[in-house]
Amino acid sequence: MRQLSYERADDPAQAVAALAEAGDAAYLAGGTNLVDHLRLGITAPQRLVDISHLDLADVEDLPDGGLRVGAMVRNSDLAAHPRVRPDYPVLSRALLSGASGQLRNAASTGGNLLQRTRCVYFQDPTTPCNKREPGSGCSAVGGWTRYHAILGASPSCIATHPSDMAVALAALDATVVVLGPGGERRIPVTELHRLPGDEPHRDTVLEHADLITAVELPAPSPGARSTYRKVRDRASFAFALVSVAVVLEVDDDGDVPMVREARIALGGVAHKPWRARRAEELLRGREASLAAFREAVDAELEQADPVSGNEFKVPMARGAVLAVLAELTGLPDDGVEADGDATDTDHAGGTTEEAIDE
Structure with a gap:
């Protein structure tokens, strides 16, 4: 059995500090993606920092009429929220099309954004994959490609991002609120994820220990x-x-x-x-x-x-x-x-x- 350490964070700042001091560590929220990868042997962090109990599970109105969604809001709760259903139907429908009811009850808003590709080669540690092991090659090129990219791909990777929620957030021009060792910053969701280029192992622009704390939705336009x-x-x-x-x-x-x-x-x-x-x-x-x-x-x-x-x-x-x-x-x-x-x-x-x- 592989050994790893576990720490439960009490607040976002503590979570960031705990991850920053450990080079090989990961945040654990709903676990619907990370736990699968631990079992498959795709990832093997030496420390898990549990953020599932952080006070980030509220949906709050913003002064400009928009909405702030905490990173730990569950997908099922967000889809059914009384502000989201009438004002942001694209988001509600995207969330409800993802996974299953059981997984939506566990998956978090922040975790949904950061889930990794479901490329069959990425999830098979016996095959070369530049996203999993940089420089090893891309088994999908010349392989089974039904679920793979037709836009923005590179010779290094033709995998696709799996999130439904992220697609809706991109159309809504949402903003991702991130807390890192250097403080808080905001990133347009359209700039959060990267195209593969020659570094497909980097899914996002986030740095080590960066923690998504919220997603902010702009006020809906009248008649949209x-x-x-x-x-x-x-x-x-x-x-x-x-x-x-x-x-x-x-x-x-x-x-x-x-x-x-x-x-x-x-x-x-x-x-x-x-x-x-x-x-x-x-x-x-x-x-x-x-x-x-x-x-x-x-x-x-x-x-x-x-x-x-x-x-x-x-x-x-x-x-x-x-x-x-x-x-x-x-x-x-x-x-x-x-x-x-x-x-x-x-x-x-x-x-x-x-x-x-x-």
Whole structure:
């Protein structure tokens, strides 16, 4: 049996100090990812600092109308929160599409952001993996790639980030509050995760001992519409082949509805939640029409570089984004999903209310 030390932190500052003094250490929150990796032999920290009892489990209103979510708020509690369900439906639906009810009851907000890839080669310590052992190679290149990246990958790694919640937070322009040895700082969630480059073992921009203490959501814009759609191999407890989070503001005052603001994030397609910046730019100030939507999505996916075995993700992503935009603008979506070959999409297993009752 492998030996390790265990320490239970009483406050965030103590947790940071405990991890800072130990080079080979890890935070333990819900444990839904870390414990699996300990069992698989993927990671072997010599010290665990338990943060599960820290006073970081509140959801609080911010003075500007936004919301502060403590890092230890459980995924199931956040999805059902009376502010989140009506004001941030994209987040509620993303959370409810993840994992299973049992895991959502244990998983924390901070831990969800920091979960590592579910690439089968990363989780198999008998295979080379640059993310697990830098410089050893990427077994996914030329291997089984159904769940792998089509955007932002590198020759060193084509793995994807597994979080549903992080994709919704990217579309919401959320901010991550981090406490480190040098004090507190704030990081836009779109800048938290890294593309692999030649350092795929670095998932985020966080440094050793940095602790996520909260996530802050901006105030919802009046009239904003949002939702999350996930395409997966089975109806529940499966990671995304492609997922889409959209926050849309449409001006309906004139003769023709116009897109005032669009924020689009994709999951299951890159090493991090992928903000569709090209598509967003093309949609702002444009008529809310299927023709405009297609032009914007096609421009975004020009960057796609699939590998053998996951080429289907390009039309799947196209169809999923088009279907969500059509839904949020009330446009007829006849043939939209079929056009993109994304016919097995779902909304967290139904409406938010149905998923909560599952």
